[in-house]
Amino acid sequence: xxxxxxxxxxxxxxxxxxxxxxxxxxxxxxxxxxxxxxxxxxxxxxxxxxxxxxxxxxxxxxxxxxxxxxxxxxxxxxxxxxxx
Numbered sequence: 001x002x003x004x005x006x007x008x009x010x011x012x013x014x015x016x017x018x019x020x021x022x023x024x025x026x027x028x029x030x031x032x033x034x035x036x037x038x039x040x041x042x043x044x045x046x047x048x049x050x051x052x053x054x055x056x057x058x059x060x061x062x063x064x065x066x067x068x069x070x071x072x073x074x075x076x077x078x079x080x081x082x083x084x
Contacts, residue, residue, distance in 0.1 A: 003072045004049045010058060011042050013075050017063065036064050 011028070019030040019038060029039040040062040050058070055068055065071040 002052075003055070003068050005055055005071075005075075006049055007042055007044045007046055009075060010040065010050070011044055013063065013071065014038075014040055014042070016074070032064075038063055 014028040017032040019028040059071040
């Protein structure tokens, strides 16, 4: 199953994880509810869906989810990040 996200969705996920925007940059960072430090760059002026390769990098390397599916479940309220 393919999962699609927009930059607005990624920005919302960052806020759900307790991350804050750093000054006037495109970078969100902070400690999540599980105590792990995350940093993510948001390109919010780009419209449309994020490509699969970049989405995988954001999910695994920047937001520290184990998969895109886990990020999708978290975004739609099916997963509590503290369960990890």
